Amino acid sequence: MSGSSHAAAYLETGALPELPDRHFIAGEWTTPAAGGRMETFDAGFGRAFHSVAAGTAEDVDRAVMAAHAAQNGWGRTKASARGAALMRAATLLREEAARFAFVEALDSGKPLQEAEGDVAGAARAFEYYAGAADKIEGETFPIGDDYLGYSRPEPVGVTAHIIPWNYPLSTAARGLAPALAAGCTVVAKPAETTPLTMLMLADLLTRAGLPAGVVNVVTGTGPEAGAPLVGHPKVRHVTFTGSVPTGQGVMQAAARNVASVVLELGGKSPLIVLTDADLDAAADGVVGAIYENAGQICSAGSRLIVERPVHDALLERVLARVHALKMGHGLRRSTLGPLNSAPHRAGVAQRVDEAIARGLPPLTGGSATVDPETGEGWFFEATIFDDVPADDPLVTDEIFGPVLAVQIADGADDAAALANGTDYALVAGIYTADFGLAHRLARDIDAGQVFINEYFAGGIEVPFGGNRQSGFGREKGLAAVQNYLRIKSVAAKIG
Incomplete structure:
Protein backbone atom coordinates (compact mmCIF):
# COMPACT_ATOMS: atom_id res chain seq x y z
CA MET A 1 0.00 0.00 0.00
CA SER A 2 1.33 3.47 -0.87
CA GLY A 3 1.78 6.24 1.65
CA SER A 4 -1.14 8.09 0.10
CA SER A 5 -3.31 4.97 0.36
CA HIS A 6 -2.43 4.55 4.04
CA ALA A 7 -3.20 8.23 4.53
CA ALA A 8 -6.54 8.08 2.74
CA ALA A 9 -7.63 5.04 4.73
CA TYR A 10 -6.64 6.64 8.02
CA LEU A 11 -8.32 9.97 7.26
CA GLU A 12 -11.53 8.25 6.18
CA THR A 13 -11.79 5.40 8.67
CA GLY A 14 -9.12 5.88 11.33
CA ALA A 15 -7.59 2.57 10.23
CA LEU A 16 -3.91 2.07 11.00
CA PRO A 17 -1.37 -0.55 9.97
CA GLU A 18 0.08 -2.60 12.80
CA LEU A 19 2.33 -0.32 14.85
CA PRO A 20 4.99 -1.21 17.43
CA ASP A 21 4.12 -0.55 21.07
CA ARG A 22 6.97 -2.06 23.14
CA HIS A 23 10.69 -1.55 23.60
CA PHE A 24 13.08 -3.28 21.21
CA ILE A 25 15.83 -4.94 23.27
CA ALA A 26 18.21 -7.75 22.30
CA GLY A 27 16.37 -8.35 19.05
CA GLU A 28 12.93 -8.76 20.64
CA TRP A 29 9.86 -6.70 21.41
CA THR A 30 10.03 -6.25 25.19
CA THR A 31 7.36 -5.29 27.71
CA PRO A 32 8.35 -2.37 29.99
CA ALA A 33 9.54 -3.50 33.39
CA ALA A 34 7.18 -1.19 35.27
CA GLY A 35 4.31 -1.74 32.84
CA GLY A 36 4.02 1.96 32.01
CA ARG A 37 2.39 3.32 28.87
CA MET A 38 2.33 6.71 27.17
CA GLU A 39 0.24 8.06 24.30
CA THR A 40 1.49 9.40 21.00
CA PHE A 41 -0.53 12.05 19.21
CA ASP A 42 -1.74 12.99 15.75
CA ALA A 43 -0.86 16.70 15.72
CA GLY A 44 -3.09 17.37 12.72
CA PHE A 45 -6.18 16.36 14.70
CA GLY A 46 -4.80 17.10 18.17
CA ARG A 47 -5.64 13.67 19.56
CA ALA A 48 -3.97 10.45 20.63
CA PHE A 49 -3.88 7.61 18.11
CA HIS A 50 -1.55 5.02 19.70
CA SER A 51 0.38 4.20 22.86
CA VAL A 52 3.84 2.80 23.50
CA ALA A 53 5.93 1.61 26.42
CA ALA A 54 6.97 4.19 29.00
CA GLY A 55 10.45 3.05 29.94
CA THR A 56 12.37 3.42 33.17
CA ALA A 57 15.97 3.02 34.32
CA GLU A 58 15.46 -0.75 34.54
CA ASP A 59 14.52 -0.94 30.86
CA VAL A 60 17.47 1.27 29.96
CA ASP A 61 19.85 -0.96 31.88
CA ARG A 62 18.57 -4.06 30.09
CA ALA A 63 19.05 -2.34 26.72
CA VAL A 64 22.55 -1.07 27.53
CA MET A 65 23.63 -4.45 28.84
CA ALA A 66 22.28 -6.11 25.69
CA ALA A 67 24.31 -3.67 23.60
CA HIS A 68 27.37 -4.26 25.79
CA ALA A 69 27.05 -8.03 25.37
CA ALA A 70 26.81 -7.64 21.59
CA GLN A 71 29.70 -5.18 21.29
CA ASN A 72 32.64 -7.52 20.86
CA GLY A 73 30.89 -9.65 18.28
CA TRP A 74 29.73 -6.71 16.18
CA GLY A 75 32.95 -4.75 16.59
CA ARG A 76 34.97 -7.69 15.34
CA THR A 77 32.64 -8.52 12.48
CA LYS A 78 34.42 -8.08 9.18
CA ALA A 79 33.93 -4.50 8.02
CA SER A 80 32.60 -5.56 4.64
CA ALA A 81 29.95 -7.68 6.38
CA ARG A 82 28.87 -4.69 8.47
CA GLY A 83 28.64 -2.66 5.29
CA ALA A 84 26.59 -5.36 3.58
CA ALA A 85 24.08 -5.34 6.44
CA LEU A 86 23.72 -1.58 6.22
CA MET A 87 23.22 -1.83 2.47
CA ARG A 88 20.46 -4.39 3.01
CA ALA A 89 18.89 -1.95 5.48
CA ALA A 90 18.92 0.78 2.83
CA THR A 91 17.23 -1.57 0.37
CA LEU A 92 14.57 -2.63 2.89
CA LEU A 93 13.89 0.99 3.84
CA ARG A 94 13.28 1.90 0.22
CA GLU A 95 11.00 -1.11 -0.19
CA GLU A 96 9.02 -0.12 2.91
CA ALA A 97 9.24 3.63 2.32
CA ALA A 98 5.49 4.18 2.00
CA ARG A 99 4.72 2.75 5.43
CA PHE A 100 7.60 4.60 7.08
CA ALA A 101 6.60 7.91 5.49
CA PHE A 102 2.97 7.51 6.54
CA VAL A 103 3.90 6.78 10.15
CA GLU A 104 6.49 9.58 10.22
CA ALA A 105 3.96 12.12 8.93
CA LEU A 106 1.27 10.92 11.30
CA ASP A 107 3.51 10.87 14.38
CA SER A 108 5.34 14.17 13.75
CA GLY A 109 2.59 16.10 11.97
CA LYS A 110 4.73 17.07 8.99
CA PRO A 111 3.36 16.97 5.43
CA LEU A 112 3.51 13.54 3.83
CA GLN A 113 5.74 14.69 0.97
CA GLU A 114 8.28 15.97 3.49
CA ALA A 115 8.19 12.65 5.33
CA GLU A 116 8.74 10.84 2.03
CA GLY A 117 11.86 12.94 1.53
CA ASP A 118 13.03 12.08 5.04
CA VAL A 119 12.68 8.36 4.39
CA ALA A 120 14.60 8.64 1.13
CA GLY A 121 17.33 10.56 2.97
CA ALA A 122 17.49 7.94 5.72
CA ALA A 123 17.91 5.17 3.15
CA ARG A 124 20.66 7.16 1.49
CA ALA A 125 22.41 7.53 4.88
CA PHE A 126 22.55 3.77 5.37
CA GLU A 127 23.76 3.35 1.80
CA TYR A 128 26.48 5.98 2.26
CA TYR A 129 27.85 4.54 5.48
CA ALA A 130 27.57 1.01 4.11
CA GLY A 131 30.23 2.12 1.65
CA ALA A 132 32.30 3.70 4.41
CA ALA A 133 32.47 0.63 6.66
CA ASP A 134 35.40 -1.04 4.90
CA LYS A 135 37.22 2.25 4.25
CA ILE A 136 38.12 2.80 7.91
CA GLU A 137 41.89 2.50 7.95
CA GLY A 138 44.82 2.97 10.30
CA GLU A 139 48.16 4.59 9.60
CA THR A 140 51.83 3.69 9.88
CA PHE A 141 54.32 5.93 11.66
CA PRO A 142 57.91 6.64 10.50
CA ILE A 143 59.76 5.76 13.71
CA GLY A 144 62.83 4.11 12.17
CA ASP A 145 63.78 0.98 10.28
CA ASP A 146 64.12 -1.07 13.46
CA TYR A 147 60.57 -0.28 14.56
CA LEU A 148 57.05 -0.76 13.30
CA GLY A 149 54.51 1.85 14.31
CA TYR A 150 50.87 1.72 13.32
CA SER A 151 47.40 2.68 14.50
CA ARG A 152 44.23 0.65 14.87
CA PRO A 153 40.89 2.48 14.65
CA GLU A 154 38.54 0.67 17.06
CA PRO A 155 34.85 1.19 17.89
CA VAL A 156 34.32 3.24 21.04
CA GLY A 157 31.74 0.74 22.34
CA VAL A 158 28.11 1.22 23.33
CA THR A 159 26.66 4.46 21.95
CA ALA A 160 23.54 6.29 23.12
CA HIS A 161 21.42 8.26 20.68
CA ILE A 162 18.83 10.77 21.88
CA ILE A 163 16.52 11.37 18.90
CA PRO A 164 14.52 14.64 18.51
CA TRP A 165 10.86 14.89 17.56
CA ASN A 166 11.19 17.13 14.52
CA TYR A 167 13.11 14.67 12.29
CA PRO A 168 12.83 11.30 14.05
CA LEU A 169 13.86 8.96 11.25
CA SER A 170 16.43 11.03 9.41
CA THR A 171 18.20 12.13 12.62
CA ALA A 172 18.27 8.53 13.80
CA ALA A 173 19.75 7.35 10.51
CA ARG A 174 22.50 9.97 10.40
CA GLY A 175 23.65 8.88 13.87
CA LEU A 176 23.06 5.14 13.82
CA ALA A 177 24.51 4.45 10.38
CA PRO A 178 28.06 5.74 11.05
CA ALA A 179 28.05 4.21 14.53
CA LEU A 180 27.15 0.82 13.12
CA ALA A 181 29.62 1.17 10.26
CA ALA A 182 32.36 1.83 12.83
CA GLY A 183 31.43 -1.32 14.73
CA CYS A 184 29.59 0.25 17.67
CA THR A 185 26.39 -1.00 19.22
CA VAL A 186 23.45 1.32 19.82
CA VAL A 187 20.79 2.18 22.37
CA ALA A 188 18.37 4.81 21.05
CA LYS A 189 15.82 6.83 22.97
CA PRO A 190 13.37 8.55 20.60
CA ALA A 191 11.44 11.65 21.62
CA GLU A 192 8.35 10.78 23.63
CA THR A 193 6.06 12.44 21.06
CA THR A 194 7.54 10.61 18.04
CA PRO A 195 8.63 7.09 19.05
CA LEU A 196 7.30 4.97 16.21
CA THR A 197 9.70 5.10 13.27
CA MET A 198 12.72 4.52 15.52
CA LEU A 199 11.08 1.32 16.76
CA MET A 200 10.28 0.33 13.18
CA LEU A 201 13.87 1.06 12.15
CA ALA A 202 15.31 -1.19 14.87
CA ASP A 203 13.17 -4.06 13.65
CA LEU A 204 14.19 -3.37 10.05
CA LEU A 205 17.88 -3.36 10.93
CA THR A 206 17.52 -6.72 12.63
CA ARG A 207 15.80 -8.10 9.55
CA ALA A 208 18.69 -6.70 7.50
CA GLY A 209 21.07 -8.97 9.41
CA LEU A 210 22.27 -7.07 12.46
CA PRO A 211 22.71 -9.49 15.37
CA ALA A 212 20.46 -9.28 18.42
CA GLY A 213 21.55 -6.54 20.80
CA VAL A 214 23.38 -4.42 18.23
CA VAL A 215 20.46 -1.96 18.00
CA ASN A 216 18.11 -1.42 20.94
CA VAL A 217 15.34 1.12 21.51
CA VAL A 218 13.79 2.25 24.78
CA THR A 219 10.82 4.61 24.61
CA GLY A 220 9.92 6.96 27.42
CA THR A 221 10.33 10.45 28.79
CA GLY A 222 13.59 12.33 29.13
CA PRO A 223 13.75 12.14 32.95
CA GLU A 224 12.64 8.50 33.18
CA ALA A 225 14.51 6.99 30.22
CA GLY A 226 16.79 9.59 28.62
CA ALA A 227 18.66 10.58 31.78
CA PRO A 228 19.45 6.99 32.85
CA LEU A 229 20.68 6.27 29.34
CA VAL A 230 23.13 9.16 28.96
CA GLY A 231 24.37 8.58 32.51
CA HIS A 232 24.83 4.82 32.22
CA PRO A 233 28.43 3.78 33.00
CA LYS A 234 28.57 1.33 30.08
CA VAL A 235 27.74 4.05 27.51
CA ARG A 236 30.96 5.30 25.92
CA HIS A 237 29.54 7.94 23.58
CA VAL A 238 26.36 10.06 23.42
CA THR A 239 24.97 11.66 20.28
CA PHE A 240 22.33 14.20 21.27
CA THR A 241 20.08 16.49 19.24
CA GLY A 242 17.87 18.90 21.14
CA SER A 243 17.75 22.09 23.19
CA VAL A 244 20.71 23.90 24.72
CA PRO A 245 19.65 23.36 28.37
CA THR A 246 19.06 19.64 27.85
CA GLY A 247 22.32 19.35 25.92
CA GLN A 248 24.18 20.92 28.83
CA GLY A 249 22.66 18.31 31.13
CA VAL A 250 23.64 15.52 28.75
CA MET A 251 27.20 16.79 28.65
CA GLN A 252 27.39 16.88 32.45
CA ALA A 253 26.00 13.34 32.75
CA ALA A 254 28.42 11.98 30.15
CA ALA A 255 31.33 13.72 31.85
CA ARG A 256 30.78 11.68 35.00
CA ASN A 257 31.65 8.58 32.98
CA VAL A 258 34.23 10.36 30.80
CA ALA A 259 32.14 9.48 27.73
CA SER A 260 32.47 11.45 24.50
CA VAL A 261 29.61 13.60 23.24
CA VAL A 262 28.32 15.14 20.02
CA LEU A 263 25.80 17.92 20.63
CA GLU A 264 23.59 19.31 17.87
CA LEU A 265 21.64 22.04 19.62
CA GLY A 266 19.65 25.13 18.71
CA GLY A 267 19.93 27.65 15.95
CA LYS A 268 18.85 31.12 14.90
CA SER A 269 20.19 30.88 11.42
CA GLU A 461 27.99 13.66 2.22
CA VAL A 462 28.35 17.14 3.80
CA PRO A 463 29.39 17.38 7.49
CA PHE A 464 26.78 19.13 9.66
CA GLY A 465 26.98 20.69 13.10
CA GLY A 466 27.27 23.94 14.96
CA ASN A 467 29.54 26.26 16.89
CA ARG A 468 29.03 28.18 20.13
CA GLN A 469 25.53 27.60 21.60
CA SER A 470 24.65 25.43 18.59
CA GLY A 471 26.87 22.67 19.93
CA PHE A 472 29.98 20.88 18.75
CA GLY A 473 31.00 17.82 16.77
CA ARG A 474 29.94 16.95 13.26
CA GLU A 475 27.38 14.53 11.94
CA LYS A 476 27.03 13.42 8.30
CA GLY A 477 29.92 12.99 5.92
CA LEU A 478 32.96 10.87 6.67
CA ALA A 479 33.64 13.16 9.64
CA ALA A 480 30.76 11.47 11.48
CA VAL A 481 32.50 8.10 11.50
CA GLN A 482 35.29 9.57 13.64
CA ASN A 483 32.79 10.20 16.46
CA TYR A 484 32.51 6.45 16.94
CA LEU A 485 36.18 5.47 16.77
CA ARG A 486 39.08 5.48 19.20
CA ILE A 487 42.66 5.21 17.98
CA LYS A 488 45.04 2.63 19.41
CA SER A 489 48.71 3.17 18.57
CA VAL A 490 51.17 0.26 18.45
CA ALA A 491 54.95 0.60 18.42
CA ALA A 492 57.15 -2.50 18.13
CA LYS A 493 60.90 -3.05 18.01
CA ILE A 494 61.54 -5.46 15.14
CA GLY A 495 65.28 -5.16 14.58
Missing part, protein backbone atom coordinates in the same frame (compact mmCIF):
# COMPACT_ATOMS: atom_id res chain seq x y z
CA PRO A 270 20.50 33.89 9.08
CA LEU A 271 19.56 33.89 5.42
CA ILE A 272 21.26 36.84 3.69
CA VAL A 273 19.87 38.30 0.45
CA LEU A 274 22.10 40.86 -1.25
CA THR A 275 21.07 43.46 -3.80
CA ASP A 276 22.29 41.51 -6.84
CA ALA A 277 20.52 38.26 -5.92
CA ASP A 278 17.89 36.51 -8.03
CA LEU A 279 14.93 37.65 -5.94
CA ASP A 280 12.55 34.94 -7.11
CA ALA A 281 15.03 32.21 -6.22
CA ALA A 282 15.75 33.97 -2.93
CA ALA A 283 12.04 34.23 -2.09
CA ASP A 284 11.63 30.51 -2.72
CA GLY A 285 14.61 29.88 -0.47
CA VAL A 286 13.28 32.11 2.31
CA VAL A 287 9.89 30.38 2.39
CA GLY A 288 11.37 26.89 2.31
CA ALA A 289 13.95 27.77 4.95
CA ILE A 290 11.42 28.88 7.57
CA TYR A 291 8.15 27.14 6.72
CA GLU A 292 9.31 23.60 5.94
CA ASN A 293 8.12 21.39 8.82
CA ALA A 294 6.33 24.51 10.12
CA GLY A 295 9.67 26.01 11.13
CA GLN A 296 10.46 23.16 13.50
CA ILE A 297 14.03 22.75 12.28
CA CYS A 298 17.17 23.57 14.23
CA SER A 299 18.75 24.88 11.02
CA ALA A 300 15.68 26.82 9.85
CA GLY A 301 16.39 30.16 8.21
CA SER A 302 14.51 32.02 10.93
CA ARG A 303 16.24 35.36 10.27
CA LEU A 304 16.05 37.05 6.87
CA ILE A 305 18.81 39.65 6.49
CA VAL A 306 18.12 41.65 3.33
CA GLU A 307 19.96 44.60 1.85
CA ARG A 308 17.88 47.76 2.03
CA PRO A 309 17.56 48.47 -1.75
CA VAL A 310 15.78 45.14 -2.39
CA HIS A 311 13.87 44.85 0.89
CA ASP A 312 10.45 45.84 -0.47
CA ALA A 313 10.74 43.82 -3.69
CA LEU A 314 11.84 40.69 -1.84
CA LEU A 315 9.17 40.98 0.86
CA GLU A 316 6.49 41.36 -1.81
CA ARG A 317 7.60 38.06 -3.34
CA VAL A 318 7.88 36.31 0.02
CA LEU A 319 4.41 37.42 1.11
CA ALA A 320 2.87 36.17 -2.14
CA ARG A 321 4.38 32.74 -1.53
CA VAL A 322 3.35 32.70 2.13
CA HIS A 323 -0.25 33.50 1.25
CA ALA A 324 -0.21 30.58 -1.21
CA LEU A 325 0.76 28.06 1.49
CA LYS A 326 -1.91 25.44 2.12
CA MET A 327 -2.45 24.81 5.81
CA GLY A 328 -3.80 21.41 6.76
CA HIS A 329 -3.24 17.90 8.06
CA GLY A 330 0.10 16.57 6.91
CA LEU A 331 -1.46 13.43 5.44
CA ARG A 332 -3.37 15.65 3.00
CA ARG A 333 -0.03 16.82 1.57
CA SER A 334 -0.47 20.34 2.89
CA THR A 335 2.39 22.81 2.58
CA LEU A 336 2.07 24.10 6.16
CA GLY A 337 1.41 21.40 8.72
CA PRO A 338 0.77 21.59 12.46
CA LEU A 339 3.17 22.07 15.33
CA ASN A 340 4.13 18.85 17.04
CA SER A 341 2.31 19.31 20.35
CA ALA A 342 -0.09 21.57 22.20
CA PRO A 343 2.57 22.71 24.71
CA HIS A 344 4.95 23.58 21.90
CA ARG A 345 2.28 25.62 20.09
CA ALA A 346 1.57 27.46 23.34
CA GLY A 347 5.27 28.30 23.63
CA VAL A 348 5.42 29.67 20.08
CA ALA A 349 2.26 31.70 20.68
CA GLN A 350 3.72 33.15 23.87
CA ARG A 351 6.86 34.35 22.05
CA VAL A 352 4.78 35.98 19.33
CA ASP A 353 2.36 37.60 21.78
CA GLU A 354 5.29 39.02 23.75
CA ALA A 355 6.74 40.54 20.56
CA ILE A 356 3.41 42.17 19.74
CA ALA A 357 3.22 43.52 23.27
CA ARG A 358 6.69 45.07 22.75
CA GLY A 359 5.26 47.04 19.83
CA LEU A 360 6.26 44.76 16.95
CA PRO A 361 3.15 44.03 14.89
CA PRO A 362 3.44 41.05 12.52
CA LEU A 363 3.48 41.78 8.82
CA THR A 364 1.39 38.62 8.39
CA GLY A 365 0.15 35.83 10.65
CA GLY A 366 0.77 35.91 14.36
CA SER A 367 -1.88 33.58 15.78
CA ALA A 368 -2.44 30.00 16.84
CA THR A 369 -5.11 28.41 14.68
CA VAL A 370 -6.64 25.12 13.52
CA ASP A 371 -6.94 23.15 10.30
CA PRO A 372 -9.39 25.19 8.20
CA GLU A 373 -10.91 21.96 6.86
CA THR A 374 -11.59 20.24 10.19
CA GLY A 375 -11.35 22.92 12.86
CA GLU A 376 -8.88 20.71 14.74
CA GLY A 377 -5.15 20.35 15.30
CA TRP A 378 -2.21 22.34 16.67
CA PHE A 379 -1.53 24.87 13.92
CA PHE A 380 0.13 28.27 13.87
CA GLU A 381 -0.08 30.84 11.11
CA ALA A 382 2.92 31.55 8.91
CA THR A 383 4.23 34.69 10.58
CA ILE A 384 6.63 37.47 9.55
CA PHE A 385 7.94 40.37 11.64
CA ASP A 386 9.63 43.12 9.61
CA ASP A 387 12.57 45.39 10.47
CA VAL A 388 13.23 43.75 13.83
CA PRO A 389 15.91 45.33 16.07
CA ALA A 390 19.08 43.29 16.41
CA ASP A 391 18.69 42.92 20.17
CA ASP A 392 15.03 41.84 20.14
CA PRO A 393 14.24 38.29 21.34
CA LEU A 394 12.68 37.58 17.94
CA VAL A 395 16.24 37.84 16.58
CA THR A 396 18.24 36.42 19.47
CA ASP A 397 16.05 33.54 20.74
CA GLU A 398 15.10 30.31 19.01
CA ILE A 399 11.32 30.04 18.57
CA PHE A 400 11.21 26.76 16.62
CA GLY A 401 8.06 27.58 14.73
CA PRO A 402 6.84 29.28 11.53
CA VAL A 403 8.04 32.73 12.60
CA LEU A 404 10.41 34.79 10.46
CA ALA A 405 12.27 37.88 11.74
CA VAL A 406 13.41 40.29 9.01
CA GLN A 407 16.52 42.43 9.52
CA ILE A 408 17.62 45.17 7.12
CA ALA A 409 21.31 45.48 6.22
CA ASP A 410 23.25 48.37 4.72
CA GLY A 411 25.84 46.48 2.72
CA ALA A 412 27.47 43.07 2.85
CA ASP A 413 29.67 43.87 5.86
CA ASP A 414 26.64 44.94 7.85
CA ALA A 415 24.85 41.75 6.79
CA ALA A 416 27.75 39.66 8.09
CA ALA A 417 27.76 41.55 11.38
CA LEU A 418 24.01 41.00 11.79
CA ALA A 419 24.43 37.32 10.89
CA ASN A 420 26.96 36.92 13.71
CA GLY A 421 24.79 38.81 16.18
CA THR A 422 23.35 35.88 18.16
CA ASP A 423 24.75 33.22 20.47
CA TYR A 424 23.98 30.53 17.89
CA ALA A 425 26.15 29.45 14.96
CA LEU A 426 24.58 26.47 13.21
CA VAL A 427 24.05 27.32 9.53
CA ALA A 428 23.74 30.38 7.29
CA GLY A 429 22.40 31.06 3.80
CA ILE A 430 23.64 33.57 1.23
CA TYR A 431 21.93 34.68 -2.00
CA THR A 432 24.07 36.75 -4.35
CA ALA A 433 25.30 36.73 -7.94
CA ASP A 434 28.81 37.70 -6.79
CA PHE A 435 30.49 34.36 -6.16
CA GLY A 436 33.64 35.90 -4.73
CA LEU A 437 31.64 37.95 -2.24
CA ALA A 438 29.61 34.86 -1.33
CA HIS A 439 32.76 32.98 -0.38
CA ARG A 440 34.13 35.94 1.58
CA LEU A 441 30.89 36.03 3.56
CA ALA A 442 31.08 32.27 4.04
CA ARG A 443 34.54 32.83 5.52
CA ASP A 444 33.43 35.66 7.82
CA ILE A 445 30.15 34.23 9.13
CA ASP A 446 30.44 31.96 12.16
CA ALA A 447 28.44 28.86 11.24
CA GLY A 448 28.99 25.15 10.97
CA GLN A 449 27.61 25.07 7.43
CA VAL A 450 26.95 27.77 4.83
CA PHE A 451 24.54 27.46 1.91
CA ILE A 452 25.07 29.60 -1.20
CA ASN A 453 22.12 30.30 -3.53
CA GLU A 454 20.14 27.30 -2.24
CA TYR A 455 19.12 26.91 1.37
CA PHE A 456 19.47 23.32 2.67
CA ALA A 457 21.87 22.50 -0.19
CA GLY A 458 23.97 19.38 0.25
CA GLY A 459 23.18 15.94 1.62
CA ILE A 460 24.54 13.12 3.74
